[in-house]
Amino acid sequence: MAPGDYRIDFKALKARVGIDDVAYSLGYRLDRKAGVGRYIELVLGEGKDKRDTIIVSNRRDKASQTFFRRDGSKGDVVSFIRENLNSFNASGQNEWQRIAKVMAQFANMPEPDYGRERDYVRAASAPQVFDSKRYSVRPIDPDRIPCLFSQRGLSADTVKALSPFIYLVSDRRNENFNGFNIGFPYTAADSDKIRGYEIRGMGGYKSKAAGTDSSTAEWVADLSHGRNGLVRHVFFCESAFDAMAFFQMNRTRLGEDIALVSLGGTFSDRQVQGVMERFPNARAYDCFDNDLAGRVNGLRLMALVEDIPLKITKTDSGLMVEAKGKNFDVSPERSIYTQVGTHIPVRYRMGQWQPPKDFKDWNDCLLGRRTEPKIMPTKHERDDNLAERRNSGIKM
Structure with missing residues (x-):
C-alpha cells in the first residue's frame, strides 16, 4: 500500500479528539468554580457576553466524552463540531467529510476512509425531530x-x-x-x-x-x-x-x-x-x-x-x-x-x-459597545516573526 493511499478508521478519530480540545480552540474556557472532576463546565464568553455553556463528561477519556447543556441539548464530539463547522477551515463534498477533516486535523492523522464508514456517518447524521x-x-x-x-x-x-x-x-x-x-x-x-x-x-x-x-x-x-x-x-x-x-x-x-x-x-x-x-x-x-x-x-x-x-x-x-x-x-x-x-x-x-x-x-x-482597537505589529516585529517562522521550519 502506497503512503498516499493510507487511511484510518473514522471511529479511531473519536479516541483522539476530545470535546474539550475542540471547545478550547473555539475560545471556551474552564469554569473552575463549577468544579473539576468527572464533569467540567466550559464557558464561551464572559459576563453579559456569555454566549454558551457546555458540561463535558469523562474529561480523561476522549473516546467516551459527551456534552450536554441545561436546556437538554447534548451530543458527542462529532455533533459539537457539526454545531460549529463554519468556524473551521475545512472543505469537502458534504458536511460529514468536512467534519472528518476537522477531526483529522485535531488528531494529527490522515483523513478517514469515507466509503468504509458510511454506516457510522449515517447513524451520526440521523436528525433529531423537533417536538x-x-x-x-x-x-x-x-x-x-x-x-x-x-x-x-x-x-x-x-x-x-x-x-x-x-x-x-x-x-x-x-x-x-x-x-x-x-x-x-x-x-x-x-x-x-x-x-x-x-x-x-x-x-x-x-x-x-x-x-x-x-x-x-x-x-x-x-x-x-x-x-x-x-x-x-x-x-x-x-x-x-x-x-x-x-x-x-x-x-x-x-x-x-x-x-x-x-x-x-x-x-x-x-x-x-x-x-x-x-x-x-x-x-x-x-x-x-x-x-x-x-x-x-x-x-x-x-x-x-x-x-x-x-x-x-x-x-x-x-x-x-x-x-x-x-x-x-x-x-x-x-x-x-x-x-x-x-x-x-x-x-x-x-x-x-x-x-x-x-x-x-x-x-x-x-x-455603544465598541471593539478594542487592533494593535498592528511594526515592521521590525513582522520581520522578527518571519525570521522565527522560517527558523522553525514552518512552510510559508
Whole structure:
C-alpha cells in the first residue's frame, strides 16, 4: 500500500479528539468554580457576553466524552463540531467529510476512509425531530415585555413591532429551569409550521430548541404582512437579536417591504436558498458581523445568491477566494463584493449593510459597545516573526 493511499478508521478519530480540545480552540474556557472532576463546565464568553455553556463528561477519556447543556441539548464530539463547522477551515463534498477533516486535523492523522464508514456517518447524521409538544409557548405581552430586551438595548416599540414573530417558550423536560425564555420560531419556505426555536435567556443564555431544523428553516420576520411577493429587501443576520437591533437603528429607512432573517450563526446553503424562494423579488443584504467569520458568511451568501461557486481559504492576511478559475485575495477590512467584482462578473443581486467598523455586530452598535482597537505589529516585529517562522521550519 502506497503512503498516499493510507487511511484510518473514522471511529479511531473519536479516541483522539476530545470535546474539550475542540471547545478550547473555539475560545471556551474552564469554569473552575463549577468544579473539576468527572464533569467540567466550559464557558464561551464572559459576563453579559456569555454566549454558551457546555458540561463535558469523562474529561480523561476522549473516546467516551459527551456534552450536554441545561436546556437538554447534548451530543458527542462529532455533533459539537457539526454545531460549529463554519468556524473551521475545512472543505469537502458534504458536511460529514468536512467534519472528518476537522477531526483529522485535531488528531494529527490522515483523513478517514469515507466509503468504509458510511454506516457510522449515517447513524451520526440521523436528525433529531423537533417536538412542539415538548415546549410551552406564550405570545409576548405588550404590557409586560421581558427585561432581557431592554438589557440588549431593544426598545418597547421595536419589540411590539416584531412581537408577531417572537414567543416565550419553556422546555417541559428541563428539570433545572421551569421558567420561560425568549424563542424566535424557525420556519421553512414551504409552510408556516414551526420547526424549532432560537432561544435566548438571562445571563447570556443562548441555545436552540432540541431538534430545531437548522438545515432548511430559519427565523423570518416578514414585515410585508404575509405578502411575500411584495418583499423587496431581505436582511440576513447571524442572530435574531442582531436583526432586531439592525431594525431599530435603521427603521425609518427600511419601509414595510422588508424581511428580517436570522440564520442562527452558522448556516446551510438550503437555508439561504429557501429564504430567496420565499421572497423571489427581493434583494439580499449581508448584515453579518464585522469579523472574519462574518466575512466568510458574507462570501457564502454572495455565492448562493449570485450562483457563483466559491472556495474560501483563510490566510495570514485575510481570505483567498477561488472562483471561475481565478484565485485572488480578499481583505476583511473592505467591501467583499467590490473586491470580488474586480475579478469575476457579479450581478449584484445583493448588497452589504453591515454595522459600523468600530462595532462587532448590530447589537453591540445599539449598545455603544465598541471593539478594542487592533494593535498592528511594526515592521521590525513582522520581520522578527518571519525570521522565527522560517527558523522553525514552518512552510510559508
